[in-house]
Amino acid sequence: MIVCSAKLPQNQLWRRLAFVVACAVTALVPLSVHAQGPAARTTVDGVYTSLQATKGADIYAMLCQSCHSAESHTGAPFRNKWVGKPLGELFAYISSEMPKTEPGSLSADEYAVVLAYILKMNGMPAGRRTLVADASALDSIRIDLPKKGVTGGSTRQR
């Protein structure tokens, strides 16, 4: 796996052990999902880095939040609209339509980190892979929610 070629920490044994374990687990996940089909990598597989989500949070607060509260991008609104779709579609949507008042005004990398933050808001875990700023590359990742679901969001209550 690509993730295992990262430079190993040299000093701390426990970190090295943790890394090896994490590496092994990461290696197993794709094996199991590959058996289901070629497009089976999903947003619960650690498809963005926590650094991306942190950067994305800043941009989100600066440019997105005045219209889009967390509630409009989590829970039922997100589930109804996006689950099951390719991540590339969400990336293409954000990068061509947003911000509503100045669509397309961010760089591709900025759109990617905002997307990483939206995934984080929905409880999808960060990982070691960087979310690439390319809609067609992101089409191989399916949008899925973590199993225990995501709480919050102003969903319709019946």
Add this chain to the structure above:
Amino acid sequence: MATSTRSRQNIASAVMGVLSLAGVIWWHAQALVAAPPAPEAVVLERGNVPGEWRYWGGDAWSSRYSPLDQINARNFDSLETAWQWNAGAFGKDEYYRTTPLYANGRLFTVASTRRVATAIDPETGETLWMWRLDEGIRWQKAPRQFAGRGVAYWNEGNEERVIVVTPGFHMASLDAKTGVPDPKFGKNGIVDLQDGLGLPLVPLAVDDSGPLIISDAAPARKAKPGETWDPVRKIGADGTIGIDPSLGQIANSSPAIIVGDVIVVGSSSIHGYYPIRVRNLPGHVRGFDVKTGKQLWKFNLVPEPGEFGADTWKNGSKVGDEGVGKNDAWATLSADPELGLVYIPVGMPLMDEYGGHRPGDNLFGNSLVAIDVKTGKRKWHFQMVHHDIWDYDTPIAPNLMDVTIDGRARKIIAQPTKQGWLYVFDRATGVPIWPIEEKPVLKSEVPGEVSAPTQPIPSKPVPYAQQGLEEEDLIDYTPAIKDSALKLARRCRMGPYFIPASLSDGSTPSGLRCSWYAPGAAGGVNIDGGASVDPETGMLYVASQSGLSTISLQKDPCSEFRYSSPRDNCGLIGALDPPPGYKPPSERPGGFAGRGGASQIGGVSILKPRELGGVTAYNMNTGEKAWWIPNGGFIPTTSRDPLFAGVTLPARSSAGQAQVITTKTLMIYGTGRSGGVPGQPPQLFAVDKATGKQVGAVGIPSKTTAVPMTFMHKGKQYIVFATGSGSNATLVSLRLPAK
């Protein structure tokens, strides 16, 4: 004002409801401030003490000008950070929108989504006092839940007041020395601004713990009899009262302006992007006695039946009539204290891009209205966009100037707008200084939409932002490039300006799925940018952006509107049920629906680079454009597309809206939150006012997020500006190093 007994009770119960909910909190540290100087013997200039900054726009005329020159071209680069004030300590925010005031030795500002009011020691950045109001559901479901743009200041003798309007639409009068609410004002220092509108106040309840979702999804509701608060799930009725949310939402986003002893305050509505309901509350402007908080007058920005302009609402203009809502005075205000007039830039009616539910010109939407501050009567008005379907709110305080035109002294007012034109009038009469002619514009093809046949087009000055899209606007470096650009341009509806939206399914006669949109919904000018002036020379400096995007409409099955922006509200609280089997359409821009990317070939805009956006200087004695600069610099343009092989592409102007002020010798600007050259560190720039040449630049911690301000305190000139967002919202103060 004739207040009925019933509404008096409502005022009392409203305030008591809020007070009993969680109480008004303040603390003060009077000992930290030196005793204020003796009552000033200073002559006010445009309502301001020279060297202070007593209004959001610097003075009552919104000059955004200071006569100070301690900071000048020779020393600008040596500016140092005097202090940083952490607004994030008071709670979260969106991007930090405030421009502080400086009056009589103190700085005053707002912070956090609660719109906490504070005073700050200008020398040290130490907090002197703070005041906040717990507004319960009124805050939770406020349509403008952010720190706001600032406060208003008033003084008489030794009495000084700071007036703050909260997100939940209460107005407080605070002692400027201590932050303590003035017990003589309203009820214990507070006026409930949802009262006095002629609508009953009812107990409020919520079914979820989150905020309003744009535009009007997940609203509060009227409480059921006996309903109580569930503190665990944070739902139910919390004891707050307000206007029945089924009628709509109303709040505030910009500070009041005080003229004489009258506080003039507007209102702010929901965003009009994707509303569910075709009815909402209309906007208005009101005058209040600064000493008592008594409501003196109310001016309806959607005229009620029988009032002037009601006939511009062909389906009716009452609260609850289909299509009625908004026309809100959400932006900052200006005034001429000598003429006794306050100038109201008015936003657009309900629903940004479709007006089929509100046939007519929709006064006073998109107008500049001059109101007599004593009587509340309209002196004059000018509607700059009839029947708006482009989100062209009048977005910022107009600039007042005294200039000499054709040898004659003129009192003028200049209104910067989203639509890229400066509209200039005699500010006493409203007569245009240079002709503004009604010209035929394109007709909407969208079913049910009767677009205005003409729009008023200023003959002078020239616009500062791209207008529509025509063949002559396209890049034409080679015949092949020109052909490709034209082919792309023809995929959306073209025209000189005011191009109505197309339907995204291509079902109208032209078959087009989009229309070109320039300027877009954020301008041109928006509240982030706007103009400053030089009262000595008659120059005016407009900060704007210029670009090209597209606009389309489609049906949202979960909204009452026949057409909306391409999106749906399905699944949200308050939305209509979707029809059986409805599936949201694919969001992937199907080959060509993208707004931003749609105007590019190989990463190159089809729009010819022009001297638009950035900062445009106009000589208002002549109406001529004097110079232009980009907002922070130029960005090189490159493309790998073979179409551009061998062509040297001109650099493009940096994006975003600059934030300008003027001083005795400089025009100073920050790039704004989305401006500047990518990769360059954030900076504050100084420019020669006569030529536009950059004469200074200083690194700042992060980009400006609101218009800066400047003042003299204890012999030192300071520049203070807001920056950051979220929990990083900060005020930054600059001054020259000690010698």
